[in-house]
Amino acid sequence: MTTRSWWRHGESYRMSRLRTKNSPLYIGGIGNDTNTDNELSRQWLVHTALDALEERLASNNSNTTGANTNNTRTDLRDLYLGLLYSTDTHKIYGYVTNTRIKLVLVTSSTSPSGSNIRDAEVRTALRRLHALYADAICNPFHLPGDQITSLKFDKQVKNLMLNNV
């Protein structure tokens, strides 16, 4: 999970990635604020976002099973779940891979330039993050289920965040 935070500009942008069992695999982001209190509130934010994410998944699944019992529709569903919810200060987006790895991206509600982040941008960012994640776990020396400690991955994710806004 990545925290991308530009606290200097009052904007935060952060990503998280979670396994099915909902333990965090990677938390990271951009920003120069490593204060414990802020880290705490950031983690609360991502953790509580899982509620919305799971609810979304559950309703998606029941829709598919209700309408069509075979699994093709589940497989074809959009991995990008869109805006999960927004608070006064943050917007939280979700993405779930086919293997139920959950990616959560948190941005501040307003960007410094005043323009809002567009949905398409978030979608692209999460897609690319998914690709990066796939690369990272292809590493034979990575243990599935462990936290991702790869420096390269961390750097790439941070780059992704910086370039995307």
Next chain:
Amino acid sequence: MATQPSDSTDFPPEIILKPLALIGLSGLDAVNNAVHKEIWDAFANNRRPDRAAVRFKLLNNTFEFPVVKPKRNSYEWYIPKGILKKNWIQKRISLIPAVVVLFYDMEWNDLQWNEKIIECASKVQSIRAAVEGHATRVAVVVIQGGQSPPPSEYMLGAERAQALCAACEIQSKSLFVLPHGDHLMGYIIRLENAFYDIAQNYYHHETKNIKQHRDHLNKTTHQYLFVRHQFKLGFLNELKQDLSTAHKHYMHAYNNLLETRTVDTNMHEVRTVAGYINYKLCKLLFALNLPRDGIAQLKSHIERYKNRIGSTELLFEHYAWIARQYSAFGELFDEAIRAGLPGIQTQHPGFYYQHAAQFTVKRRQAMRSVCSEAAQYPPPPDPLEGIVEYYGQRAWRPGRLSADPHDPQKEQAAVLALQYNERMFNHSAMIISFLGCAISQFKTFHSPRMRKQLVVEMANEYYYSADYGKALTLLSHMLWDYRREKWWFLASHVLNRALQCAYLSAKIQDYVQLSIEGLSKHIQVPNNDKDRIFRNIMAILDMKLPESEPDVPVHSQNKAVEFWQTAIEKEPVVLNVDMVNISSFLEVKPKFKQQRYRMDEIVEVEIYVRLTYKTVLEAVKAFLTISSASETIEIPITQNGNSLISLESSKVKRFLCQFKPNPHDNGSEIHIKNISFIMGSDKKRKIVMNFKIEDNKMLDSTIHPELLHFILSPKADFEFDCIVPLTVVSVTSRECKLSIDIKNCSPALQGEWFPTTFTITNNEDRPVYDVRFTLSLLSSPDNPNPESVTELSLKEGNTTPPRLQATVIGDNASQEVVREMFDKIFPQNIFVMPKYNK
């Protein structure tokens, strides 16, 4: 739902109650007259929502209506003293009925008809006199006996009714007949609806009156009146149950209020009234089934007033006000949901309660920054005493509109009084109760994690209000969940707070358990000071006081030391800690060496122990608990024959336990139940760390030993991670080491004695006693009954059945026990099946 906490920002009940048209019933003697009582009960009791929106009030003869204010012809010189009068709503909902109904007992064919009609008319007149000035309508109900009049008297009834109307000067549609007998309830409901119609008519008339005032107003001096009149129109329409018109007028009132100039002196009044109007607006929007508009209204309301802070000395009032806006809205939302509105995960009352709690936190912060000097209530006269005529006005300057304080000294005293009251206010209780409301909502709307976060916030609040016991209980439950989901950062936060609580309340059991978990590699502690935690555990073992946790409140800490002094000597002397459920600094994996054991084998259990915290644990006793179908045994774990073992960090230790299976457990399973480590086994106080093993838990282990081989530089504990625990083993019976060998020379001929030699060999390491052999012949389809056609004998030619002798078989000796056994054979196929029993 938990009840809302109250404070000075509470909405008055008349704002919260749903307005109902007021109908006065007169002439009913509910105390002495059974029939009247029945009628009154039918009106007043059991008011279900499907009945008309009216409220009945029993008027006695002495009831007095509020005095009517003289009509104002011109507003030119009139300057309003405030926005909304406190008593206006009260008057409308309980003092001025829309309709007064006179009940009168009379039969159409009454003999004293003339007297009756005069009495009735005089009663109507006295009511008219009482309502003088109000436009209250008057209606008459004639109570009659149940039996319907004979047809010949229909005309009489009609005539007399007309006469009555004329005498009382009422319209014929305001005269009703209530036959008292069967179907009372049905008549009552019809009457009720009729009254309701009259009431609506009355309220409509009243709104017209108010609308007329508007022409006289001008925006410069009468801005308050624009608000007041629109509010009144809204309220009257609400009484009339015309909700959308009511909403329209309230909206005008709200917008007019926004246009008023606000300064510090009237800020409180303006926002108080704005809050009430907003509440009405939202309530109506929910009632009109427009929840989205309601939510939008609240949002814009907060947005507009967020920055209208008023006097900075009373900043806390501003936050209290915002918190109340949210909580009141939450309540409205909750009511709407209970009435059938569907809530969703992202939009439900919980969020509003949460905001209310957050703003109450801000309120406390503001209190801390501005009220620090208000140490004492100002001396009398009490500046907060006094009658306030308008909502939201200050007792010390009622009805004054000028912006500058007229009496700076009084003003100062009043501010001091408010600040003092604020200091004395129990913010934590309020925050906790808001959080409680929010938590139950989040639980309802599928947000378990949000709920957890709020529970932790609630626990923090208990911590601030020094209720450490409650905080600890909440935190221990939450810690469990965060640990299970492996959100270690959050778990650490919760654990550290819980540890502080356990320390401050001197709960030794919790303290030790949390300390042990605090040493886990996953948990981050403040200042990374795990040594202190370890020292504290050791101190407890030595019956000494532990060091204080960092960042605890000073006054509580002194008390905590006292608690500890008494607690440290007391029970429980033995502290049991369940290690499986917590993440700790000690990891254990037990493993049977084989999957299966025979009865005569020695069962061996390997126990791998890893200590992840950098220390050496000396003099630890350890036990392994094994359970089988017949018994549960405890086996001490030893190290080189010594029962005291020591554990070093970053080394994996292996211990071997051996035991013999119980003969009764043949064919069953043996389970490893528990492994306990006893710290301080030589001391009075002991800490027993129990690793209870549940069979199902070990199955979903997340370890993939095969993958660990890929790790570039194997970790030091590679060995440990690779071990897959094996906690169940089956015991089977021992293998028999006797063997039998049968020798004969087939074929056997019919009628011939057929010699067969049985050789039994004993390979056991001890002799076998009391052996019995049984020989029987196997039947076949050709020969269904071999016993009848075959003779067995030990000696050739002897036809008596042989009795096989029990013989001792010596150590490893092979002995021919049954020699020269002959069989006289008649059929062709002979099978010999020797059996033996031990």
